Amino acid sequence: MPSRNPGLDPAAAPPPPYRHRLAAIARPLSRTLAGTLGAYGLTAQATVVLSFLLALAGMARAEAVVAATLASFAIFAGISMATFHARSAGRAWLWLAATAVPLALLQWILSPLR
Secondary structure, eight states: OOOSOGGGOGGGSOOOOHHHHHHHHHHHHHHHHIIIIIHHHHHHHHHHHHHHHHHHTTOOHHHHHHHHHHHHHHHHHHHHHHHHHSSSHHHHHHHHHHHHHHHHHHHHHHOTTO
């Protein structure tokens, strides 16, 4: 049965423009990549820095690595939740990058292989 108002018939509506369909795919994909791969990279970096700090605090190196690795599970969960909580995927990526830079500097400073 045809609709009385053809302007409200969803079957007669033209498809959305290509850029809107692409944005509808890219935004959640970017946020998902930030929450998974970005969080993984930042967690790995934080784990290295934490193990260096624990070793400097007097803990044996092996124990420092194990303790930092155990803490990395909670760190990953927190970072992942923060990226999905961000207002946009761009803010999530910006937050990940802004956190990675000081961690990279700390990692370079604390590294025993300089």
